[in-house]
Amino acid sequence: MNYANSDQTSLKDSSLEEIPISSSLKEMIHKLGLNKIQKHLFLCADQTKPLCCSKEVGLESWNYLKNRLKELGLDHPNSNINPYIFRTKANCLRICQSGPILLVYPDQVWYRNATPEVIERVIQEHLLNNKIVKEYVISVNSNQ
Numbered sequence: 001m002n003y004a005n006s007d008q009t010s011l012k013d014s015s016l017e018e019i020p021i022s023s024s025l026k027e028m029i030h031k032l033g034l035n036k037i038q039k040h041l042f043l044c045a046d047q048t049k050p051l052c053c054s055k056e057v058g059l060e061s062w063n064y065l066k067n068r069l070k071e072l073g074l075d076h077p078n079s080n081i082n083p084y085i086f087r088t089k090a091n092c093l094r095i096c097q098s099g100p101i102l103l104v105y106p107d108q109v110w111y112r113n114a115t116p117e118v119i120e121r122v123i124q125e126h127l128l129n130n131k132i133v134k135e136y137v138i139s140v141n142s143n144q
């Protein structure tokens, strides 16, 4: 399928608001502030097959990430002083070594060995100060 020529709704199409969805879904979208998310983090943790790190190490990182974003008030839409950062626990990000693997969107920066110490640096340097933590980067989108 050629997406460039398809007749799909434009991403900016305001008529998206008119799409019929249930009130409970609307409520959840509003509650989570989906349209206000600025960064989305995916962390490989609690895997079905823990390959990049042990289940315990992945879960320790996941809990650290969740708690720190909450402590810093970054886990909900705020006054635009700080970014609203959404996080998702990924079962596997297909790297399967040197984990936990952490991916930051929309920047498309991939980090290895995302232990609590590395996550803290990613939060402070990358998310809050727009400086990539080079020592732990394994890939950056080459189109940026």
Ligand code: FES
Pocket (backbone or CB within 6 Å): 044, 045, 047, 049, 050, 051, 052, 053, 091, 092, 093, 094, 095, 096, 097, 099, 100, 101
């Ligand atoms: S198990 Fe972590 S990337 Fe595959």
